[in-house]
Amino acid sequence: MPYYIGDVIRQSEELVARTPEKFGESGITISLNTTVESVDYDKGLLKTAAGETIGYDHLVIATGTNAIRPDIPGIDRDGVFVLKNLTDGIAVKKWVEDNHCRRAVVVGAGFVAMELAEAFRTRDMDTTVVYRGTRPIKRWDKALTDIVTEELEKNGVIFVTGTSPRAVEESGDGLRLVTDNGDFDADVIVFGLGVKPETSIARDIGLEMGTSGAIKVNFSQRTSREEIFAVGDCAEAFHRIRREWVHIPLGDTANKQGRIVGCIIGGAPRVFQGVVGAQSFKFFGLEIAATGIDEAEAVACGYHPESHVTKGTFRTPSMQGRARMSIKLTADRATGRLLGAQAVSNIGAVGRINILSACLWSEMTLDQIGYLDFAYSPPFGGAWDIVHRAAQGLQRKL
Amino acid sequence: MPYYIGDVIRQSEELVARTPEKFGESGITISLNTTVESVDYDKGLLKTAAGETIGYDHLVIATGTNAIRPDIPGIDRDGVFVLKNLTDGIAVKKWVEDNHCRRAVVVGAGFVAMELAEAFRTRDMDTTVVYRGTRPIKRWDKALTDIVTEELEKNGVIFVTGTSPRAVEESGDGLRLVTDNGDFDADVIVFGLGVKPETSIARDIGLEMGTSGAIKVNFSQRTSREEIFAVGDCAEAFHRIRREWVHIPLGDTANKQGRIVGCIIGGAPRVFQGVVGAQSFKFFGLEIAATGIDEAEAVACGYHPESHVTKGTFRTPSMQGRARMSIKLTADRATGRLLGAQAVSNIGAVGRINILSACLWSEMTLDQIGYLDFAYSPPFGGAWDIVHRAAQGLQRKL
Numbered sequence: 001m002p003y004y005i006g007d008v009i010r011q012s013e014e015l016v017a018r019t020p021e022k023f024g025e026s027g028i029t030i031s032l033n034t035t036v037e038s039v040d041y042d043k044g045l046l047k048t049a050a051g052e053t054i055g056y057d058h059l060v061i062a063t064g065t066n067a068i069r070p071d072i073p074g075i076d077r078d079g080v081f082v083l084k085n086l087t088d089g090i091a092v093k094k095w096v097e098d099n100h101c102r103r104a105v106v107v108g109a110g111f112v113a114m115e116l117a118e119a120f121r122t123r124d125m126d127t128t129v130v131y132r133g134t135r136p137i138k139r140w141d142k143a144l145t146d147i148v149t150e151e152l153e154k155n156g157v158i159f160v161t162g163t164s165p166r167a168v169e170e171s172g173d174g175l176r177l178v179t180d181n182g183d184f185d186a187d188v189i190v191f192g193l194g195v196k197p198e199t200s201i202a203r204d205i206g207l208e209m210g211t212s213g214a215i216k217v218n219f220s221q222r223t224s225r226e227e228i229f230a231v232g233d234c235a236e237a238f239h240r241i242r243r244e245w246v247h248i249p250l251g252d253t254a255n256k257q258g259r260i261v262g263c264i265i266g267g268a269p270r271v272f273q274g275v276v277g278a279q280s281f282k283f284f285g286l287e288i289a290a291t292g293i294d295e296a297e298a299v300a301c302g303y304h305p306e307s308h309v310t311k312g313t314f315r316t317p318s319m320q321g322r323a324r325m326s327i328k329l330t331a332d333r334a335t336g337r338l339l340g341a342q343a344v345s346n347i348g349a350v351g352r353i354n355i356l357s358a359c360l361w362s363e364m365t366l367d368q369i370g371y372l373d374f375a376y377s378p379p380f381g382g383a384w385d386i387v388h389r390a391a392q393g394l395q396r397k398l
Numbered sequence: 399m400p401y402y403i404g405d406v407i408r409q410s411e412e413l414v415a416r417t418p419e420k421f422g423e424s425g426i427t428i429s430l431n432t433t434v435e436s437v438d439y440d441k442g443l444l445k446t447a448a449g450e451t452i453g454y455d456h457l458v459i460a461t462g463t464n465a466i467r468p469d470i471p472g473i474d475r476d477g478v479f480v481l482k483n484l485t486d487g488i489a490v491k492k493w494v495e496d497n498h499c500r501r502a503v504v505v506g507a508g509f510v511a512m513e514l515a516e517a518f519r520t521r522d523m524d525t526t527v528v529y530r531g532t533r534p535i536k537r538w539d540k541a542l543t544d545i546v547t548e549e550l551e552k553n554g555v556i557f558v559t560g561t562s563p564r565a566v567e568e569s570g571d572g573l574r575l576v577t578d579n580g581d582f583d584a585d586v587i588v589f590g591l592g593v594k595p596e597t598s599i600a601r602d603i604g605l606e607m608g609t610s611g612a613i614k615v616n617f618s619q620r621t622s623r624e625e626i627f628a629v630g631d632c633a634e635a636f637h638r639i640r641r642e643w644v645h646i647p648l649g650d651t652a653n654k655q656g657r658i659v660g661c662i663i664g665g666a667p668r669v670f671q672g673v674v675g676a677q678s679f680k681f682f683g684l685e686i687a688a689t690g691i692d693e694a695e696a697v698a699c700g701y702h703p704e705s706h707v708t709k710g711t712f713r714t715p716s717m718q719g720r721a722r723m724s725i726k727l728t729a730d731r732a733t734g735r736l737l738g739a740q741a742v743s744n745i746g747a748v749g750r751i752n753i754l755s756a757c758l759w760s761e762m763t764l765d766q767i768g769y770l771d772f773a774y775s776p777p778f779g780g781a782w783d784i785v786h787r788a789a790q791g792l793q794r795k796l
Contacts, residue, residue: 252774252781260769273769280773289773351749353773354783355756361770362760371658371671372759375678375687375751376650383650385752
């Protein structure tokens with residue numbers, strides 16, 4: 001009989017309360033707000049903090065990640081947040097509403113930080129993004145992040161670069177973020193500095209960790225103990241382009257790994273065939289997406305990367321006009337294989353990156369991608385799609 | 399020095415007239431409204447109808463197709479059209495406007511016929527589609543064409559099935575389509591019955607024809623004479639799923655084949671790697687797209703097809719709401735390989751079919767497609783895309 005335990009589904013409490021029959025019928029026992037204190041893997045027993053003992057044949061660890069919280073004075077003040085899960089999101093929203101916040105400071109410039117900046121601006125709050133680097137979403141090429149920087153400006157987000165936080169202090173009736181580059185007053189401060197895998201239970205058990213710091217698994221999501229699986233953000237996944245195990249915590253990967261383990265425990269053989277690194281986010285009017293690896297990763301793997309940025313306009317699916325898109329491809333000079341792609345557009349970037357993810361999955365070369373057979377029709381695009389043009393443009397440089 | 403000749407680019411006349419410098423600079427000689435009378439391939443000479451003689455090292459035949467015009471009495475009456483090229487389209491439009499047409503009859507129910515019906519309805523004309531079969535766009539599964547039939551009804555197009563034309567007669571100040579199932583009065587009648595490759599020059603030369611009736615070519619687009627190439631709608635293309643040479647005349651394929659031949663003549667080795675059968679059209683509020691092969695084609699090839707239709711709703715890229723989509727996948731039971739896909743939706747069908755075309759290109763199996771790594775983000779879709787769900791749904795039936 002399946003048994004779910006722990007912190008990780010605390011967010012589901014309301015869902016379970018609203019639809020108990022759904023969970024009752026399925027024969028699943030759910031223990032929310034329950035912490036695992038220890039695991040006796042020789043006997044196949046869990047002990048909870050409340051002293052309960054639960055036996056298992058298969059144990060699935062899905063403990064996710066924790067948001068990185070910098071170790072600076074004042075980090076625990078009221079009004080200072082990280083954003084990792086739904087609970088965090090609700091807490092930020094409640095604070096903003098209860099305190100009628102007018103000024104927000106976001107620390108970091110990854111995609112969670114960007115989404116936060118949009119959320120605050122959508123509430124008409126003065127929003128400042130403080131970042132130690134120089135460009136937002138630095139994984140993307142400068143030619144593409146310039147478009148993101150424009151979008152930040154266009155939407156009135158103040159973007160402060162080369163600036164690291166030192167402390168959070170009180171200031172009048174609000175807060176002050178003290179940095180190495182001046183102070184920033186705010187009513188709410190959120191740190192969007194990334195995440196670390198939550199592996200404490202796994203380490204207690206003595207499971208092997210990957211070089212990424214996440215739990216090492218094989219293609220069946222089994223850890224170094226056969227009867228213990230790990231899935232989702234706490235576990236590694238095989239990167240099909242890098243050909244190594246990586247930690248890229250994303251919701252769709254977690255869904256897939258969970259399903260694979262469900263099949264295996266249920267008796268159906270399955271393997272999780274890995275990821276290619278596809279990801280996306282929405283930022284005001286932009287679709288921003290990427291897949292595969294960038295030049296630095298390619299060099300580290302021993303590939304010989306060459307890249308090219310293609311700009312184009314194309315008709316939108318709804319024929320409401322023409323959209324701009326910039327797309328960057330990276331390929332290996334030795335083999336002509338696509339290694340990665342990045343795209344920014346008003347509309348269509350995610351769709352193109354999904355096509356290119358399918359191409360990466362099966363190790364397609366630029367001369368194949370440049371002549372792929374798409375479902376062409378004038379209302380939906382040109383006879384040559386921007387994907388074709390990008391592949392041919394890069395191929396000319398190889 | 400490149401030399402373009404003939405009927406096939408008559409549509410470009412206006413373009414050339416408007417931008418002569420573009421053509422002059424490139425050193426291209428263009429002879430419009432010129433018919434090739436004979437080809438002396440031993441000497442590498444063309445003779446035109448005007449008596450001019452032109453020598454060649456490489457000859458590229460790009461004579462396209464002709465629309466099928468049924469051999470019935472009255473087919474040549476004014477107001478009766480086929481629709482193959484821009485000239486045809488302009489002629490239909492001029493007739494409709496000059497004669498203030500209020501009633502249109504379209505014969506056929508392929509995608510050109512459907513596009514015609516939409517065009518006439520958009521002008522608020524009474525529009526009747528007369529078709530000998532029972533379902534529009536019969537290549538698509540009934541579950542999907544039912545949606546198209548609904549769209550026909552919703553938009554006030556009268557769809558008459560099981561009906562074949564017998565003659566076109568005069569009727570008052572208009573026309574009358576006489577059929578085996580009653581008569582239909584109209585001010586304009588357009589036949590959308592498909593196309594046949596225009597191969598008369600190729601046959602005169604004695605070039606080998608494919609079993610499809612189009613010009614036989616190899617991966618370099620060379621015909622049975624090495625110095626003569628054929629490209630576009632008059633030529634065959636290799637179908638990567640059927641593994642045979644087919645005649646699927648489409649504009650994007652023509653573009654690609656032309657480019658391949660340009661590279662080869664220019665000294666760069668290239669091969670055209672074939673098609674997977676991707677196609678799409680817009681019909682009122684629907685995106686309709688398909689790729690690969692259907693069950694009948696699969697059986698003919700010796701595959702063991704199994705199919706499944708998945709229905710879903712998904713968020714639109716612009717977040718303007720949720721769209722419905724129906725997607726049908728066909729796979730081979732022996733290997734688990736995807737063989738074909740069809741989709742109909744308000745928005746998103748073409749994008750999904752393009753992804754599946756990339757999957758077909760590289761012979762992916764359902765268990766790969768069901769776990770493909772896409773650029774997931776809540777504004778753009780679910781953690782499981784309808785492509786994942788469709789692949790998993792079909793896999794459960796294999």
